[in-house]
Amino acid sequence: MSILRRLRASGPRLRPELDDVALGRVRRQLNSPAMPGQDAMRIDQVERLLQEAGTDWDRRAHRLAVLAEAAAPSSLARFWRLRRPDNANPQVFEAWVELVRGRHTGRMEDARAAADRCYGAADALPDDPTPWVVLLGILRLIRAESRDVFAVWHEVTSRDPWNREAHLQMLRYLSPEECGSRGGQLEFVDAVRGGVPSNAPAVGVELTALVDEHARTVARGGVEALLARRQWTNHRATRALDTALADWPRPGHLRYAAALADLNLLAFALVQAGRSREGAGTFDLLGDVVTAWPWSLDGDPLDRFGHWQSKH
Known part of the structure; x- marks a missing residue:
């Protein structure tokens, strides 16, 4: 599933599955009202998707995350676990569904x-690594002690060193809004930036931290919020944007499951930094695929994305 395919329809659309067409079909099934006896068929579809992902841990986590969000309002996860009591996949899935509900x-x-x-x-x-990824999210949500969180973090990274979901969970856990501080979060970002390959699933950690900092500044209001764009001119921010611009929009460079989510992140950051003219290639790769975050920080995601895309 290449991100180089331009997926244009009548306009921008929120697509949690991104460019995973098979995942999108199943997600829409889970989002539609269930007819009597249909749960077994839906479970078969979910199982097939996970079997197709195999040991591609990145694709597996992306599919589980999207499906868990879609299944959270229903009892599908519990039904699957009761139907397959000795299977590990329903255990992971129900835990992820419960995490979604908890969020x-x-x-x-x-x-x-x-x-x-x-x-x-x-x-x-x-x-x-997926059971440990879900456990990491649970520990973050309940504000567990850092020693417990880091123990689970090491379980994930020993199996999948650049797991995207785990890195984002740790980034937010270490934030001043949760169980850390700005300094501790920056140390984590620096450690990741120092080793992450330019096309790894965790490559967006630094830019995510910068967008979070931007949102934090805007939320404080006042003069500081009015001057929030200035934070994008410091060395750390300009380096992160320049590096992402040099690599991410290159044809074939980003191939992991959530690549389009990170391209949405880059497009949003360029807009906030006053560098939207440099985002033409990024918007072109995105086509009509919009992620709710981070565009929701600036208003309606579809409106904001469409507004800036129309300028290219």
Whole structure:
């Protein structure tokens, strides 16, 4: 699934599956009202998607994340676990669904049960980082002690060193809004930037941190918010943007599952930095694929994306 394919329709669309066409079909099925007896068919579709991903941990995590969001309002995850009690995939999936629900409400209904499902899946799938990724998200949500969080972080990275979801979870856990500080977050970003390959799934960590800092500044309001664009002129920000611009829009460079999400991130950052004219190639690669974040920081995602894309 190449990001070089331009996917244009009647206009920009929110597509959590990005350019994963098979995932999009199943997501739409999960989002539509279920007919009696249809859950078994839907489970078969989910199982097939995960089997196709195989040991491509990046693709597997992307598919699980999108499907868990779609299944969160329903009882599908529980139905699947009861139908396949000895299978690890339903355990991971239900834990991820519970994590999604917890993010929406601000609390986990039963964090211990969800964590136990992650441990059970990890025992059954010792090479798979995904159960540990979900557990990391659970620990972040419940504001666990840093020693516990870092222990799980090491379990993920020992299996998948540049796991995108895990890096973003750690970035937010270490933020001043959660369990860290701006200094600690910057140390993490510097450590990642010092080693991450330019086409790895975690390559967007530094730019994500900069957009988070921008949003933090704007949220404070006042004169500081009015001058938020200035933060994009410091050395750290200009270096990050210049590096991303030099690499990310190159044909064939970004091939991981969420590449289009990071190109949305780059396009948004260029707009905020007053460098939107440099984003023509990025908008061209994106076609009509919009991610809610970070465009929602500036208003309606489809309106803001469409406005800036129309200028190129």
